[in-house]
Amino acid sequence: MLNMRHFKRILDFYNYLYSKYGPQNWWPCEGEKYGNDEIAIGAILTQNTSWKNVEKAIQRLRERGLLSLKSISCADLETIKEAIKSSGFYNQKAERLKLFAEYIICKHKSLRNFFEQNKSVLDLRQELLSIKGIGKETADSILLYAGFKPIFVVDKYTLRLFKLYGIIDDEKFDYEAIRLLVESEIKDVNMLQEFHALIVREGKNLNKKFANQKQTNFG
DNA sequence: AACCAGGAGAGAG
DNA sequence: CTCTCTCATGGT
DSSP states (O other): OOOOOOOSSHHHHHHHHHHHHOOOOOSOOSSOOTTOHHHHHHHHHTTTSOHHHHHHHHHHHHHTTOOSHHHHHHSOHHHHHHHHGGGSOHHHHHHHHHHHHHHHHHHHSSHHHHHTSSOOHHHHHHHHHTSTTOOHHHHHHIIIIITOOSOOOOOHHHHHHHHHTTSOOSTTOOHHHHHHHHHHHOOOHHHHHHHHHHHHHHHHHHHHHHHHTTOSOOO
16 A cells, blocks of 8 residues: 555664654653653553653643652552543552552662662663563663663564564564564664654554554554 | 554463 | 453543
8 A cells, every 4th residue: 555665674774764753852851861760650651551641641740749759659549640640541550650669769769770780781671570560661661761771662663663664574573572683783772762762753653644544553 | 433542460271 | 371351541
């Protein structure tokens, strides 16, 4: 239908998207990005949820002085639920936010200290994954965008776009396979940050195009 | 008015 | 290990 280009190399696809959209400067947040609690909070809130609904929740958290892990770790569950309602799944997410905040604050005092442990990136990743409510994509988003660690974030769009643009052919590619494939070609943290953001941008863009053609999505 | 959004966990087979 | 269900609001 749409005669899509095909890319043999990851880097060619990256350059295509970058020249099409330019730098995205993720993760959207206020202030210094390194060690910023707001990024981790947003990463949890945006699980299977549009960013627009997350922004409202973040704004309400900000108004209530709850946009830090320390304040969330002290707040009661009902207060958190009320603030984040717009992001959906608020019962789960309030619990996840609080558990994550309590873990980081109690064990490391701050997100910065968590990143600055004498640990490999993969060990940091394992530690995040051990927290209930933090899956691969959320863990990797936190590592890449708040910790500036060289990790690639794989989401639904990544798999769909890689198939659509001929980067992967078979169905054997799962989260880890795609992550390792990208990381083998792109090592630079800023490029890894831009790549995931550009993929989301392109994914949304294609959804719009396909919606105009009365198709639910491009998957 | 169905359908999906920058997922993750629990349970079943 | 791989499916399937659930969680829930807001925009199209």
